[in-house]
Amino acid sequence: xxxxxxxxxxxxxxxxxxxxxxxxxxxxxxxxxxxxxxxxxxxxxxxxxxxxxxxxxxxxxxxxxxxxxxxxxxxxxxxxxxxxxxxxxxxxxxxxxxxxxxxxxxxxxxxxxxxxxxxxxxxxxxxxxxxxxxxxxxxxxxxxxxxxxxxxxxxxxxxxxxxxxxxxxxxxxxxxxxxxxxxxxxxxxxxxxxxxxxxxxxxxxxxxxxx
Amino acid sequence: xxxxxxxxxxxxxxxxxxxxxxxxxxxxxxxxxxxxxxxxxxxxxxxxxxxxxxxxxxxxxxxxxxxxxxxxxxxxxxxxxxxxxxxxxxxxxxxxxxxxxxxxxxxxxxxxxxxxxxxxxxxxxxxxxxxxxxxxxxxxxxxxxxxxxxxxxxxxxxxxxxxxxxxxxxxxxxxxxxxxxxxxxxxxxxxxxxxxxxxxxxxxxxxxxxxxxxxxxxxxxxxxxxxxxxxxxxxxxx
Numbered sequence: 001x002x003x004x005x006x007x008x009x010x011x012x013x014x015x016x017x018x019x020x021x022x023x024x025x026x027x028x029x030x031x032x033x034x035x036x037x038x039x040x041x042x043x044x045x046x047x048x049x050x051x052x053x054x055x056x057x058x059x060x061x062x063x064x065x066x067x068x069x070x071x072x073x074x075x076x077x078x079x080x081x082x083x084x085x086x087x088x089x090x091x092x093x094x095x096x097x098x099x100x101x102x103x104x105x106x107x108x109x110x111x112x113x114x115x116x117x118x119x120x121x122x123x124x125x126x127x128x129x130x131x132x133x134x135x136x137x138x139x140x141x142x143x144x145x146x147x148x149x150x151x152x153x154x155x156x157x158x159x160x161x162x163x164x165x166x167x168x169x170x171x172x173x174x175x176x177x178x179x180x181x182x183x184x185x186x187x188x189x190x191x192x193x194x195x196x197x198x199x200x201x202x203x204x205x206x207x208x209x210x211x
Numbered sequence: 212x213x214x215x216x217x218x219x220x221x222x223x224x225x226x227x228x229x230x231x232x233x234x235x236x237x238x239x240x241x242x243x244x245x246x247x248x249x250x251x252x253x254x255x256x257x258x259x260x261x262x263x264x265x266x267x268x269x270x271x272x273x274x275x276x277x278x279x280x281x282x283x284x285x286x287x288x289x290x291x292x293x294x295x296x297x298x299x300x301x302x303x304x305x306x307x308x309x310x311x312x313x314x315x316x317x318x319x320x321x322x323x324x325x326x327x328x329x330x331x332x333x334x335x336x337x338x339x340x341x342x343x344x345x346x347x348x349x350x351x352x353x354x355x356x357x358x359x360x361x362x363x364x365x366x367x368x369x370x371x372x373x374x375x376x377x378x379x380x381x382x383x384x385x386x387x388x389x390x391x392x393x394x395x396x397x398x399x400x401x402x403x404x405x406x407x408x409x410x411x412x413x414x415x416x417x418x419x420x421x422x423x424x425x426x427x428x429x430x431x432x433x434x435x436x437x438x439x440x441x442x443x444x445x446x447x448x449x
Contacts, residue, residue, distance in 0.1 A: 101275075196235050
């Protein structure tokens with residue numbers, strides 16, 4: 001595996017500055033993280049099948065919601081789950097939940113797919129290498145958040161006013177988020193931007209309050 | 212280029228960055244909707260900025276929550292069987308880093324100021340030779356093979372030199388790697404990131420404290436003004 005390929009590889013994991021010290025002692029967090037650890041430690045196929053049953057349809061839904069055709073979305077979901085199997089050792093339950101980690105894998109595959117598509121349209125000659133090039137945003141970033149902080153972020157997210165939560169939700173699904181969101185919701189672009197700022201400020205506050 | 216990864220591009224991070232990418236940029240980065248060029252600049256900023264890393268990590272949690280809340284779309288009936296077969300195939304899953312377009316390593320790594328490690332996000336990328344931009348200012352191209360239309364450059368300036376006054380048609384995302392640069396009275400030091408858009412017409416000056424190295428992603432064309440600008444324009448256009 002290349003140094004830049006995996007979720008933790010390439011990220012300044014050991015001795016990373018700031019972002020708070022990771023929680024002492026791995027805490028499994030939730031049943032999906034437990035299953036993922038079973039895959040990592042024992043190559044547990046039943047655990048993998050359970051993860052597949054839960055996450056593959058959600059990754060597929062995410063891709064379709066982002067505008068992908070069902071067949072392509074299914075392929076990406078397959079790819080994502082194979083990546084889960086292959087990279088499971090890099091998962092650290094003390095730092096992120098399985099849901100966050102698998103989201104990061106799916107997101108990166110979506111970026112690769114969008115780039116392959118962009119290149120095909122431009123008739124350029126590098127097709128097929130999207131998965132092979134270093135990821136400019138190592139998924140390791142997802143791992144810098146310890147499980148306790150993740151709980152605080154989830155609580156802050158659940159407490160967001162619906163108008164802000166809606167914008168954050170759409171930001172994850174639309175390719176050109178803010179212009180499209182403004183048109184969809186019939187609100188000015190400035191309003192979209194200020195709601196993003198307000199929502200992110202609340203998440204930031206949640207991080208600061210639970211060091 | 213050194214094969215030993217260093218987590219910090221700034222050899223003496225005495226101060227955390229003071230200028231950060233905006234919330235929208237961090238959200239787009241976490242969502243994976245940011246273009247390759249700006250995404251690379253944000254990745255370089257994240258290496259230098261623990262606060263932004265923590266925020267992006269929080270936004271990734273949000274992404275996981277949003278994905279989990281979507282109504283699941285059933286996979287085809289044989290999907291799990293296919294996956295289980297695929298994980299049994301030796302080597303079927305691991306993807307070799309070979310073939311056309313794979314990053315080949317620096318052909319002509321530019322000389323960077325002593326003591327500076329290039330950020331991890333730039334390791335293994337082809338970086339072109341230094342080219343003249345203006346008196347005391349040089350630039351070189353950073354290859355972004357995964358998105359060939361991205362326009363990413365390193366810029367190096369000697370102390371107290373001016374970048375030709377310019378405006379933008381599109382946005383420019385800049386991260387300071389070492390040294391410092393002034394835009395009017397605002398100082399951008401190591402680790403700082405700033406964005407210039409259509410409305411910006413700025414006059415950048417390298418601080419007199421030492422050589423400055425920046426990385427920038429340029430979307431659209433810069434509009435140079437003045438004689439030097441007109442000479443330089445064809446060089447830095449995408």
